[in-house]
Amino acid sequence: MNPRVRRVKIVCTLGPACAGEDSLRALIRAGMDVARINLSHGSHAGHLRMLRDLRRAARAESKPVAVLADLQGPRVRVGDLVGGAIDLMPGAIIRLVGDGRVGDASTLPVSVPSLPAQLREGDRVLLVDGTRTLRVLRQLKDATEAIVEIGGVVRSHQGINVPGCPLGIGATTPKDLDDLAFVIRHGVDYVALSFVSAPGDAIDLREKIRELSGRARVVVKFELAAAVAQMDEIVDSADDVMVARGDMGVELPIEEVPATQKRLIARCNARGKPVITATQMLQSMTEQPVPTRAEATDVVNSVLDGTDAVMLSGETAVGRHPVRVVETMARILCAAERLFVAGVNLGQHAPDATDAVAQAAVELARDLDARAILALTETGGTARRLSAHRPSVPVIAATPRQEIARSLALPWGIIPLVSLRRRTTGALASAAIDAARAAGLVDDGDRIVVTAGLPLGGAGSTNLLKVQTVGQPIF
Template sequence: MKRTKIIITLGPAIENIHMMTSIIRAGADIARINTAHGNITYHQHLVERFKEASKKTKKFIGIMLDIKGPEIRTGEVENNEIELKEGKTLLLTSENIIGTSKRLSLNRSLSPFLDKGDIVLLDNGKIKLKVIKVKKDEIVTQIIQGGKIKGKRGVNVLGKDFPFPYLTRKDLNYLQFAVKNEIDFIAASFVRRANDIFEIKKALTEFKGNIPIIAKIETKSAIKHIEEILWISDGIMVARGDLGVEMPVEELPEVQKYLLKMAIAQAKPTIIATQILETMINQPIPTRAEVSDIANAILDGADALMLSGETAIGKYPIEAVKVLVKVAKKTETFFFKTSLFFELKGGISHNVSNAATLLAKEMEADAILCLTRSGKTARLISRHKPKTKILVATYNEKILRQISILWGAQGFLTKKLLTTDETITSAIQNALKKRLLKKGNTIIITSGEPSGPSGITNIIRVQVVGDILGKGVAFGKRRVRGKVCFGMNERGEILVRKEMPEIFTLLSFKGVIIENEIFNPEIIKKAVKKGVTIIIGVKNILKHLKPGDVIQIDPKRGIVFR
């Protein structure tokens, strides 16, 4: 099972229902819509189709809307691509024109803020320009580093922090769109400080919406204010394209590790983005360097990895997701060998999540079952990155989609009931139906009081799934399931007796249950060597069984259950 979550970007390569269902089945957990490309009508169609595809696959897949904030981008260019040649002059203007190799439009006027000698970078630093003259309506630059460039590429100016308002009219329209369409996450581009997130929250409140906000960290200012940004946001995305342009490239790995560490400390989910599998836009296989980059991001503690052009416009979107799934699964096997435990400090919920994770590890539990109304319990457990499977039960479909960002979390719907015991019983029954649990599994359960306030987890419980018929001292390694019999002349796979039979009798069955605590070690040794599972000292077991009953023996935990 893959624990690391995968975010794909919708676009021309993934815009019909067939491709959407295929990419969900390949392993996508969240779909991102980038508002920098396309218009609101096109994005409405994408949302509707993707929701239909999710329904078709019977999976609760989240949708993330990426708003652009104070981002600076180029406009459209002729023939969808132009070539900028080193040494030539290029004029930058805020006038809405189709760009050429001589004149390129920007979505904002930069003339008041630029000076002669400033360095302007286009398309994640692939194109480098030097300002040689600033006019009222345009900027004259010399092309220092040329190349081909498509339309609507990102623009960075080294050493400049522009005083633009965070939200544009377009962003506000898209926030309204997000509330109307019940979008699950807002990705906020070019966050500079905590107040930018506050502006989004304020706007969402006015539109009567409450959507988790993922702050995209892609400026030096955001790194400087990361602690406050984490306080107010619901997670962060390390957007390495623009971030790598803002600083010397050799500093980026250290900054990535630092940002992940800060987010883990505050129990906020993290996404690593940009150039995850860039070569797979045009090639069917990744580079070795990309595979190593993915693995290191997972080992550093990332919850999710995001594909951009790889799935939006790439030739191999499904293959790219499959590569991520394979690399994630393999890397997670290394991850579990390191025995990581991120202690969370805080209130009752934090302490319960700490205890549940440690208890699951010590008991070698089969799953941690989180009963949640807000998703907080699941988020706190997920922070620990436990080897134990994390199951999340909630009656709220919106919360189910929102936990799709949490590392390792597998969500399912359950009923809203009055008491804790009823809720737990219902959740376990639903997990059994979905084959997320099996009878005999030992699980750690965390929940709050159903009648109490949302977001407070104050209950922790250890439970074995199924009806426990008895406990004893077990010998053997194989779990056994079969029909009960009381003697050699009856049909059955599990013999139940009051006292230990002879060796030839033992060897006729897959499992043997003895009420008496007295046994012959030599006989036990011979039977176990032949593959028989035996459990001794199960008091009053004969009273609970009749011939033909189907039961199981779990030697690991020394229990007999129905």
């Protein structure tokens, strides 16, 4: 593989640790490709300040950076507790209620009123990321009785997971819809949907985005056991996928998470769907200046699994070393990519003309030892298909549209460039090659493979494939 360009992308969660244009420029220089806005925290005003700073920083660094807005979703939480916290003692009996009362040592309120009545004998109720466990004993008239199996302190508004229990609520809450209108109005590139339980959840969100005249792609987060049980159908419903190992590690037995990650990434690769691996990738660097050996190995294994991107959460949002952690991640990824075997068989993808041209371009670039593949793209579709085949060389995606360039910052191996719109294919290719040369991606004498569509400007019309030597006349 060409060692000059990192293929796996880095998603950074924004927060207080990287606030401000200068800090964001430093993250971009360190390797940030996608910026995540976590809508579970903060205000619209704060997010807008961060978004404006990010766009100024990206312009200053001359690098398209995508924005991923992560909706909170229907998170079940502990209600208000007396004094803000209670200490659950192992073996104690506690009643779960949904009527809004304030909880104490014998009563645990939950934020979803219907949940206690949906619980059945033997169900597990997991609190504080699975570190506190209740087991349901019986239904009472106005509550559900459970026994504390693993005790400890529980605080107001901490998360609750009930593996295998349908919540009976939609994937988007009123808060999510308000947040969605806000992020679409400000032109985010991706919207991540939390706590997906059925294929229709992604379809519904995509329709809501269209109703808002947005073009953001839908990222489905695999967190719930119900989603894992419908893996194929939900992957098919998504534009992109996230392996969200935090809640997944609570919903599933911990020993099943690594195999589930591998299965899910393989499904996405086979369908040509970009996939992000997330949660605790370099968690120790939230405090420490270097990661653990196990974390480095986890990142490498994710690359070898075939992930398009890895995500940093608290490490960049609230950590002590946000720039260092991105630099460290970039080094680990580059080292891992030297082990990666290029090429993916898209056996489950229905072939069409665009995909046939993409596959031919990938094979031609490999056989000719080309420096890069140059995709002249209006919508980004050709570049995505090229990325899905995992070529042995970088895909330089030249587009006249800023929003398309940003959205192409996520998929594996794509280098997005904004190029001027031209009237002829030759002029467009020449401008794109000049931009790639100026960016240091190609040099005179390099052999590249060019893909484009005729007539220019049409979506899904890729039908041209040409071998070109940089510096020689085009067409």
